[in-house]
Amino acid sequence: xxxxxxxxxxxxxxxxxxxxxxxxxxxxxxxxxxxxxxxxxxxxxxxxxxxxxxxxxxxxxxxxxxxxxxxxxxxxxxxxxxxxxxxxxxxxxxxxxxxxxxxxxxxxxxxxxxxxxxxxxxxxxxxxxxxxxxxxxxxxxxxxxxxxxxxxxxxx
Numbered sequence: 001x002x003x004x005x006x007x008x009x010x011x012x013x014x015x016x017x018x019x020x021x022x023x024x025x026x027x028x029x030x031x032x033x034x035x036x037x038x039x040x041x042x043x044x045x046x047x048x049x050x051x052x053x054x055x056x057x058x059x060x061x062x063x064x065x066x067x068x069x070x071x072x073x074x075x076x077x078x079x080x081x082x083x084x085x086x087x088x089x090x091x092x093x094x095x096x097x098x099x100x101x102x103x104x105x106x107x108x109x110x111x112x113x114x115x116x117x118x119x120x121x122x123x124x125x126x127x128x129x130x131x132x133x134x135x136x137x138x139x140x141x142x143x144x145x146x147x148x149x150x151x152x153x154x155x156x
Contacts, residue, residue, distance in 0.1 A: 008092075015048045015090035019056045025049040026090035027111045032062070041065060043104050044072075045111070046085055049095050058085075063104040073100055091115045 010018060015026035027047045031040035042064040051057050058081060063070040093115040099107050 009089035010092065012048075012086040012088065012090065015092075016056050018092060019048045019050045020054060022092075023050040023052075025093050025095040027093050027095070027115075028085075028088040028090045029108050029111075030088070032064075042071070043108060045104070045108060046088065046090075047095055047111070048090065061100065061104070061107065065105050066103060068101065068103055070100070070104065091117065 010026055015028075018024070018026055025047055027045060029043050029045045032042040032044060033039070034041040042062065044060070044062040047059040047061065048056055049059060058076045058078075060072055060074055060076050061070060062072040091111075093111045095111065095114070099110050102110070
Protein backbone atom coordinates (compact mmCIF):
# COMPACT_ATOMS: atom_id res chain seq x y z
CA UNK A 1 0.00 0.00 0.00
CA UNK A 2 1.52 3.37 -0.96
CA UNK A 3 2.83 5.44 1.91
CA UNK A 4 3.19 2.47 4.29
CA UNK A 5 6.64 1.05 4.95
CA UNK A 6 7.07 -2.64 4.24
CA UNK A 7 8.10 -4.62 7.29
CA UNK A 8 11.82 -5.31 7.39
CA UNK A 9 12.68 -8.86 6.41
CA UNK A 10 15.09 -10.81 8.58
CA UNK A 11 17.76 -13.30 7.63
CA UNK A 12 17.58 -16.69 9.31
CA UNK A 13 20.18 -15.71 11.92
CA UNK A 14 18.47 -12.38 12.59
CA UNK A 15 15.13 -14.21 13.01
CA UNK A 16 16.69 -16.64 15.51
CA UNK A 17 18.17 -13.74 17.49
CA UNK A 18 14.84 -11.89 17.37
CA UNK A 19 12.89 -14.90 18.69
CA UNK A 20 15.38 -15.49 21.50
CA UNK A 21 15.55 -11.83 22.55
CA UNK A 22 11.87 -10.94 22.25
CA UNK A 23 10.15 -14.20 23.14
CA UNK A 24 8.11 -13.82 19.95
CA UNK A 25 8.40 -15.50 16.57
CA UNK A 26 9.38 -14.99 12.96
CA UNK A 27 8.08 -16.88 9.95
CA UNK A 28 8.65 -17.56 6.28
CA UNK A 29 6.28 -19.30 3.91
CA UNK A 30 6.80 -20.88 0.50
CA UNK A 31 4.10 -22.07 -1.89
CA UNK A 32 3.98 -25.68 -3.06
CA UNK A 33 3.07 -26.20 -6.71
CA UNK A 34 1.51 -29.32 -8.17
CA UNK A 35 2.41 -31.13 -11.36
CA UNK A 36 0.96 -28.45 -13.66
CA UNK A 37 2.83 -25.65 -11.79
CA UNK A 38 -0.06 -23.32 -12.62
CA UNK A 39 -1.34 -22.54 -9.15
CA UNK A 40 -0.06 -23.20 -5.67
CA UNK A 41 -1.70 -26.24 -4.08
CA UNK A 42 -0.34 -25.76 -0.59
CA UNK A 43 2.43 -24.18 1.43
CA UNK A 44 5.44 -24.84 3.61
CA UNK A 45 5.74 -22.59 6.65
CA UNK A 46 8.79 -22.22 8.86
CA UNK A 47 8.25 -20.60 12.24
CA UNK A 48 11.16 -19.68 14.47
CA UNK A 49 9.79 -19.32 17.98
CA UNK A 50 11.16 -18.75 21.45
CA UNK A 51 11.05 -21.84 23.63
CA UNK A 52 10.57 -19.98 26.92
CA UNK A 53 14.10 -20.79 28.11
CA UNK A 54 16.09 -18.21 26.14
CA UNK A 55 16.52 -20.58 23.23
CA UNK A 56 14.52 -21.16 20.05
CA UNK A 57 12.92 -23.90 18.03
CA UNK A 58 12.07 -24.09 14.35
CA UNK A 59 8.65 -25.45 13.54
CA UNK A 60 8.01 -26.82 10.05
CA UNK A 61 4.35 -26.92 9.00
CA UNK A 62 3.18 -27.95 5.54
CA UNK A 63 -0.07 -28.92 3.97
CA UNK A 64 -2.53 -28.49 1.14
CA UNK A 65 -4.80 -25.47 0.97
CA UNK A 66 -8.39 -25.84 2.21
CA UNK A 67 -7.68 -28.88 4.37
CA UNK A 68 -7.04 -29.16 8.09
CA UNK A 69 -4.87 -32.22 7.44
CA UNK A 70 -1.25 -31.13 7.71
CA UNK A 71 1.41 -33.04 5.77
CA UNK A 72 4.01 -31.97 8.34
CA UNK A 73 3.92 -30.40 11.78
CA UNK A 74 7.23 -30.93 13.46
CA UNK A 75 10.01 -29.20 15.32
CA UNK A 76 13.29 -29.42 13.42
CA UNK A 77 16.65 -30.01 15.08
CA UNK A 78 19.25 -27.40 14.17
CA UNK A 79 21.21 -30.02 12.23
CA UNK A 80 18.11 -30.85 10.13
CA UNK A 81 17.48 -27.34 8.83
CA UNK A 82 18.07 -27.33 5.07
CA UNK A 83 20.34 -24.67 3.56
CA UNK A 84 17.42 -23.32 1.50
CA UNK A 85 15.56 -22.48 4.75
CA UNK A 86 18.61 -20.64 6.06
CA UNK A 87 18.49 -18.55 2.86
CA UNK A 88 14.85 -17.51 3.32
CA UNK A 89 13.71 -14.10 4.53
CA UNK A 90 11.60 -14.08 7.71
CA UNK A 91 9.07 -11.65 9.14
CA UNK A 92 8.55 -10.75 12.78
CA UNK A 93 5.25 -12.05 14.15
CA UNK A 94 3.69 -13.83 17.09
CA UNK A 95 2.46 -17.41 17.14
CA UNK A 96 0.13 -19.67 19.07
CA UNK A 97 0.11 -23.46 18.83
CA UNK A 98 -3.69 -23.28 18.76
CA UNK A 99 -3.40 -21.93 15.21
CA UNK A 100 -2.12 -25.32 14.05
CA UNK A 101 -5.63 -26.76 14.18
CA UNK A 102 -6.64 -24.48 11.27
CA UNK A 103 -6.14 -24.83 7.55
CA UNK A 104 -2.69 -23.84 6.28
CA UNK A 105 -3.95 -20.69 4.55
CA UNK A 106 -5.64 -19.61 7.80
CA UNK A 107 -2.37 -20.20 9.68
CA UNK A 108 -0.53 -18.01 7.17
CA UNK A 109 -3.26 -15.37 7.47
CA UNK A 110 -2.91 -15.34 11.26
CA UNK A 111 0.88 -15.03 11.03
CA UNK A 112 0.56 -12.15 8.55
CA UNK A 113 -2.05 -10.43 10.72
CA UNK A 114 0.11 -10.86 13.84
CA UNK A 115 3.00 -9.34 11.90
CA UNK A 116 0.84 -6.22 11.40
CA UNK A 117 1.63 -6.48 7.72
CA UNK A 118 -0.77 -4.86 5.30
CA UNK A 119 -1.71 -7.47 2.70
CA UNK A 120 -4.83 -6.21 0.92
CA UNK A 121 -4.61 -8.90 -1.74
CA UNK A 122 -4.76 -11.69 0.83
CA UNK A 123 -8.26 -13.14 1.35
CA UNK A 124 -9.59 -13.09 4.90
CA UNK A 125 -10.20 -16.81 5.41
CA UNK A 126 -11.09 -16.27 9.08
CA UNK A 127 -14.16 -14.21 8.19
CA UNK A 128 -15.34 -16.36 5.28
CA UNK A 129 -18.53 -18.24 5.87
CA UNK A 130 -18.51 -21.99 5.51
CA UNK A 131 -20.50 -23.42 2.63
CA UNK A 132 -22.32 -26.66 3.15
CA UNK A 133 -24.58 -28.72 0.96
CA UNK A 134 -28.20 -29.22 2.01
CA UNK A 135 -28.86 -32.39 4.03
CA UNK A 136 -30.62 -34.09 1.10
CA UNK A 137 -27.51 -33.92 -1.13
CA UNK A 138 -25.74 -37.29 -1.42
CA UNK A 139 -22.17 -37.55 -2.65
CA UNK A 140 -21.79 -40.31 -5.27
CA UNK A 141 -18.98 -42.38 -3.74
CA UNK A 142 -18.92 -44.73 -6.74
CA UNK A 143 -17.62 -41.94 -8.98
CA UNK A 144 -14.34 -41.51 -7.12
CA UNK A 145 -12.57 -44.09 -9.24
CA UNK A 146 -13.75 -47.37 -7.87
CA UNK A 147 -16.93 -48.49 -6.27
CA UNK A 148 -16.96 -48.83 -2.53
CA UNK A 149 -16.65 -52.44 -1.45
CA UNK A 150 -19.33 -53.88 0.83
CA UNK A 151 -18.53 -53.78 4.55
CA UNK A 152 -16.48 -56.73 5.68
CA UNK A 153 -15.11 -57.42 2.16
CA UNK A 154 -11.67 -55.80 2.10
CA UNK A 155 -10.15 -58.06 -0.59
CA UNK A 156 -11.34 -55.99 -3.54
